[in-house]
Amino acid sequence: VSAAPERDPALAGGRLTVNLDALADNWRLLRDRSSPAECAAAVKANGYGLGIGPVVQSLWDAGCKTFFVALADEGLQVRSLLPQADIYVLNGLFTGAADDLAQADLRPVLGSVDEVYEWAAFCKKRDETLAAAVHMDTGMNRLGLSAKETDQLTRRPDLLRPFTPTLLMSHLACADDPSHPLNERQLAAFNALKTDFPDMPASLANSAGILTRSDWYFDMVRPGIALYGGEAVAGSPNPMAPVATLESRIIQVRNVAVGETVGYGATQTLQRDSRIALLSCGYADGYHRLASSNDPNPGAVAWLDGHIVPLVGRVSMDLIAVDVTDLPDGLATRGAWVELFGANIAVDDVAKQAGTIGYELLTGLGSRLSRRYITSAEAS
Numbered sequence: 505v506s507a508a509p510e511r512d513p514a515l516a517g518g519r520l521t522v523n524l525d526a527l528a529d530n531w532r533l534l535r536d537r538s539s540p541a542e543c544a545a546a547v548k549a550n551g552y553g554l555g556i557g558p559v560v561q562s563l564w565d566a567g568c569k570t571f572f573v574a575l576a577d578e579g580l581q582v583r584s585l586l587p588q589a590d591i592y593v594l595n596g597l598f599t600g601a602a603d604d605l606a607q608a609d610l611r612p613v614l615g616s617v618d619e620v621y622e623w624a625a626f627c628k629k630r631d632e633t634l635a636a637a638v639h640m641d642t643g644m645n646r647l648g649l650s651a652k653e654t655d656q657l658t659r660r661p662d663l664l665r666p667f668t669p670t671l672l673m674s675h676l677a678c679a680d681d682p683s684h685p686l687n688e689r690q691l692a693a694f695n696a697l698k699t700d701f702p703d704m705p706a707s708l709a710n711s712a713g714i715l716t717r718s719d720w721y722f723d724m725v726r727p728g729i730a731l732y733g734g735e736a737v738a739g740s741p742n743p744m745a746p747v748a749t750l751e752s753r754i755i756q757v758r759n760v761a762v763g764e765t766v767g768y769g770a771t772q773t774l775q776r777d778s779r780i781a782l783l784s785c786g787y788a789d790g791y792h793r794l795a796s797s798n799d800p801n802p803g804a805v806a807w808l809d810g811h812i813v814p815l816v817g818r819v820s821m822d823l824i825a826v827d828v829t830d831l832p833d834g835l836a837t838r839g840a841w842v843e844l845f846g847a848n849i850a851v852d853d854v855a856k857q858a859g860t861i862g863y864e865l866l867t868g869l870g871s872r873l874s875r876r877y878i879t880s881a882e883a884s
């Protein structure tokens with residue numbers, strides 16, 4: 505399955521390699537951890553940037569049956585590949601979109617009473633009790649029915665009767681911070697909802713929720729970032745296998761004298777005579793400019809054949825400079841591939857340097873990269 509326009513790998517400046525076995529292993533690890541709850545998968549935003557087609561096919565082959573996307577449009581892509589899957593649309597029912605959802609057997613995650621009314625009316629008109637999730641807010645104040653709206657539904661359960669509510673859902677705001685007091689409040693609110701709607705299967709936990717607390721599992725868990733090897737809980741060891749590797753080729757190596765600078769803004773002055781390798785990849789490929797190296801703040805690092813190579817100066821649109829002075833002869837050569845993140849440089853470490861999270865780095869990977877999908881055997 506192809507995820508993006510094919511690029512000739514021989515002509516690519518940057519390449520993304522996705523280990524589909526590692527993805528499936530990560531799903532199985534989370535499934536085993538949260539069993540007997542069902543383990544679904546969040547595959548929104550093009551499978552967290554890694555390519556929705558190969559991602560959902562691998563997860564389905566591993567045994568995943570339920571998928572969460574943000575948009576109906578993404579749901580259509582999943583439906584075209586997986587005719588049997590349950591597909592939930594997290595951003596809910598857009599006005600007038602009910603027919604499109606129904607035709608592709610997509611389930612809206614109804615996030616307001618307006619959406620509940622619209623789906624119920626649509627189902628009545630069609631005389632079909634179509635499936636949908638109902639999202640109740642438990643304190644995040646993003647999507648989901650408010651406590652007041654939820655009361656309305658408790659008093660009028662007939663409002664839910666025209667359709668089949670297959671999932672009672674809420675979302676945790678602070679699962680990545682186990683000591684945050686909002687966690688306890690959300691759990692208490694969700695348990696109360698479960699009492700009010702005892703017949704609906706319930707789902708609360710994202711990746712961080714799965715990795716931190718078993719009393720969040722309920723009937724279904726919804727991991728996203730952990731499937732893709734990203735760090736769900738900051739400050740604790742990441743148990744997931746790396747899935748995505750971003751590499752860029754060296755296009756030239758040059759000597760630069762002590763006291764000189766490299767790149768736009770002359771932001772970093774070399775403290776010694778240096779060898780600098782130029783990589784054919786930049787912020788246009790989704791590598792963040794905020795990961796640049798500036799005096800006195802060193803930036804992110806990359807990796808070449810067992811050696812850390814620090815970034816030098818600013819990341820530009822199509823180029824990144826790295827310091828290869830300390831490498832043995834023959835490693836940093838024109839045409840060699842340098843890992844920007846992957847098994848040796850955690851995507852979350854690069855993200856931290858850029859003041860963001862691995863999620864944003866992965867979902868922002870550029871369309872100019874060549875992409876390849878491999879198995880674990882091919883990775884070693």
Ligand SMILES: *Cc1c(COP(=O)(O)O)cnc(C)c1O
Pocket residue numbers: 546548594675709710711712726727728729730736
């Ligand atoms: C994105 C999302 C998830 C998955 O979150 P991760 O932190 O990536 O595991 C689960 N539930 C909802 C409602 C989401 O929006």
